[in-house]
Amino acid sequence: MWLACLQWDDEGSGLEGDSDGDVAVHALIDALLAAAGLGDIGSLFGVGANVHGAGMHGADMLRETIDYLHAHGAVVQSAxxxxxxxxxxIGSRRAEAVAALSRLVGCPVSLTATTTDRMGFTGRGEGLAALATALVNID
Known part of the structure; x- marks a missing residue:
């Protein structure tokens, strides 16, 4: 399983997705693109098995997103x-994940985690969800 740019070997096969299924990175990419007014992850990488983002690692997707933002005059301030x-x-590897994410984005990226008190698909352990926000300056 890939989550927050880290491989979590003890978590089984991971999450399903066109790429590596890193929901934390995917949420971050959506937040970055939305804050810059540049669409969303699907508009940049496509959706499905035969698109640009298929099979990509979340860290590579994040690097490409940052390059795309910079090419459009956008600079990330925080996320x-x-x-x-x-x-x-997450707590056991939070510092490692924050360092990896912050290095890739080029600014502070915080990472928190919560549960839904056993409610819904995340509470039943059937998957994960992630939400992200970003502050982006546009030249």
């Missing part, structure tokens, strides 16, 4: 991601 789910326990 925040919240992962919703029971596992993995």
């Amino acid at each position: 925040s991601i919240t992962v919703v789910g029971n596992r993995p326990k």
Whole structure:
């Protein structure tokens, strides 16, 4: 499983998706593009098995997104991601994930986690969700 640019070996096969399924990175990319008024992850990478983003690693997608933002005069100032789910326990690797994300984005990226108290698909352990916000300056 890939989450927040880290591989979590103890979490099984990971999440399904056209890419590596890193929901934290995908939410961050959506927030970055939306804050810059440049669409969303689907408009940049496509949707489906035969598109540009198919099979891509989340870190590579994030690098490409940052390059795309810079090419359009956008500079990320800060970002925040919240992962919703029971596992993995983010706290054990939070500092490592924050360092990886911040290095890739080029500014502080915070990472938090929460549960839904056993409600819904995340509460039943059937998957994860992530929400992100970003502050982007446009030249």
